[in-house]
Structures are given as structure tokens and as C-alpha cells.
Amino acid sequence: SLSLSLSLYSSTPTYIAMLSLTSLQPSTTFCSSLPSSHIHRTPQYRLSVSPPSPPRLLLTPSIPPRYRRLRIRSLDAAQPFDYESQISERFAKSTKLKIAIIGFGNFGQFLAKTLVRQGHTVLAHSRSNHTDIASKMGVSFFADADDLCEEHPEVM
Structure with a gap:
């Protein structure tokens, strides 16, 4: 042979x-x-x-099999184009509301703080200027009510 x-x-x-x-x-x-x-x-x-x-x-x-090291060639990481991450992002957005608060005094600030903590987007308007307090709380403050309405809040 x-x-x-x-x-x-x-x-x-x-x-x-x-x-x-x-x-x-x-x-x-x-x-x-x-x-x-x-x-x-x-x-x-x-x-x-x-x-x-x-x-x-x-x-x-050149390297015997018992001495070869394990090499990671790819990772399963969440990508922006990943379908699962898109669905979870859509779900998170669907459960959060855009809420407008008219009157940003003591009670308005209390409501805003609570709603921001729950993950909602909060818009505020008041006759007095509360821009500094609102920015510290993560709230968008509008001095003009028309500008606030142009944001199309879901709840006022």
C-alpha cells in the first residue's frame, strides 16, 4: 500500500x-x-x-493541546441594533409619561421630585423663576406656558 x-x-x-x-x-x-x-x-x-x-x-x-490557552473570540453584548434591547427600550418608554406641572411652588416641587424619581419626564411652568431648582431636580422649566404646551405633555 x-x-x-x-x-x-x-x-x-x-x-x-x-x-x-x-x-x-x-x-x-x-x-x-x-x-x-x-x-x-x-x-x-x-x-x-x-x-x-x-x-x-x-x-x-507548535503548542501541544494541553498547553493552549483559551481565547475568547466574541462576546454576546447588547448592541444598539439588537432586537431585544430595542423591545426593552420601547417598553421602558411606553411606561414613562411626559408630565407638565403648572405652578412650581412647594407642592409642585414635591410632585416633580416624586415623578422624576419614578422615571417620568417632568416639565414645569410657574409665574416665578424656578430655573435653578428645576435643573437640580432634573426638571425642564418653562417661563412661558406656550413653550410648555409645544412640548406636547401627556398629562398636565
Whole structure:
């Protein structure tokens, strides 16, 4: 049996292909209708090829398998185009309201603080200027009621 081994090397992975051939073997054929004195042997050759073994991928041929380190090639991280993150973001937005508070005195500030803590968007308007207090609380303050209405709050 003749065996041929072919190795193709590239920069990183190594591919090994094996091809195995059996040698050509003569066989004899007898003609039974002829007398034994006229028997002649006709050589016939058979070529048999065994199927090649599947190519193997060796990641690092110089390092034995027991000393190879595990390398992380990808991570499953939430991406902005990820469907699951889009759905959860939509759900979070659908449960939060844009609420306008008219009158930003003591009670208006109390309401705003509570609503901001729950995650709602709060818009405020008052005749007096409470811009500094509103910005510290995370509330958008509008001195003009028309500007507040242009924000299209869901609750006033």
C-alpha cells in the first residue's frame, strides 16, 4: 500500500490533507475453455483509491493541546441594533409619561421630585423663576406656558 501525505501551510491555520492509494496489483485470468497447455495469463491491474480523510484544522501546531490557552473570540453584548434591547427600550418608554406641572411652588416641587424619581419626564411652568431648582431636580422649566404646551405633555 502506497501512502501520500500532503500538507498545505498558511499563515495562521494549518490544513492537512491525506491521500491514500493502494499499489497496482497484477491478477491473472484463466481461460477455462482452452486446454491446460494453452493457458495464458493476462495481467490485469486494479486501481483502488481509499477516500481521503477529512482535512483537519490545527490552530497552533507548535503548542501541544494541553498547553493552549483559551481565547475568547466574541462576546454576546447588547448592541444598539439588537432586537431585544430595542423591545426593552420601547417598553421602558411606553411606561414613562411626559408630565407638565403648572405652578412650581412647594407642592409642585414635591410632585416633580416624586415623578422624576419614578422615571417620568417632568416639565414645569410657574409665574416665578424656578430655573435653578428645576435643573437640580432634573426638571425642564418653562417661563412661558406656550413653550410648555409645544412640548406636547401627556398629562398636565
